[in-house]
Amino acid sequence: MSTLVCPGDRIGSADVYRAGSGTYERHGGIFAACCGQAQDATSSSGERLLQVTAPQDIKSAIPKPGAVVTVKVTRVQQTSASCKVLVVGSTAVSKEFSGIIRLQDVRSTEIDKVVLHHCFRPGDIVRAEVLSLGDARSYYLTTAKNELGVVYAKSSAGVPMVAVGWEAMQCPMTRVLEPRKVAATQPEGNPSASPAP
Structure with a gap:
């Protein structure tokens, strides 16, 4: 597999792959963290990985006010x-x-x-x-807007958490709540529709 992807694109299942360089795991999926080519790889321990490699000709973006x-x-x-x-x-x-x-x-x-x-x-x-x-x-x-804040976090048990409001995320394994400034996300893990503090 070699597919051009953008940040946030789902590129595989966490049941099959582990997140490699340029990717992250969320809600049981592997997502691209950068623009580039999504590729299968194998770790030194034999695990199947998904990674995203940015082409050399992609110009690096520079942060500017408002970005x-x-x-x-x-x-x-x-x-x-x-x-x-x-x-x-x-x-x-x-x-x-x-x-x-x-x-x-x-x-x-x-x-x-x-x-x-x-x-x-x-x-x-x-x-x-x-x-x-x-x-x-x-x-x-x-992060002082509803759509800004934490979009991915792991619990103390090492498990990706799910947003359960504007100020908390929950570990699906232990059910323990941890405080966060959560970003309003769509379509998965939407916090409640009440305004963020």
């Missing part, structure tokens, strides 16, 4: 969450860009009640918007 980006959270502190930018719009980045979600940029209301560890955890995949080029060559990002 929607997909990022991976690498570190969460009291006042900010550090991220690695994976995708700008629907285009994968080939350079490494860093982003920061500051406490005041997590949501638009009740900012004084935001606790970052209740919004993001390291390893979470987050949809965010670029505010500006911040300090130390990191972009300032925001």
Whole structure:
């Protein structure tokens, strides 16, 4: 198999494959995390993998203010969450860009009640918007819109979680709820229709 895919495209089942480079697992499926060619591969232990490789002639996207980006959270502190930018719009980045979600940029209301560890955890995949080029060559990002926030997270048991509202995700194995700033997603795992805080 060698198919051109875009970020968010479902390319296989987690029952058959494991997520390789350029992909992620969600709701029992394997999805593309970047634009490129989806390909079968075999790991050193003999497992079947799906991976997405960006063609060399695809220009790397550069984050600009107002652009929607997909990022991976690498570190969460009291006042900010550090991220690695994976995708700008629907285009994968080939350079490494860093982003920061500051406490005041997590949501638009009740900012004084935001606790970052209740919004993001390291390893979470987050949809965010670029505010500006911040300090130390990191972009300032925001999740202060309903459609922005965590789109993929694993529970403490290592299982991909399902959104059960605007502020929580649930482990389907243990049924334990974990707090997150959840993005409004479609069509799978829709949070309730009530406005996000």
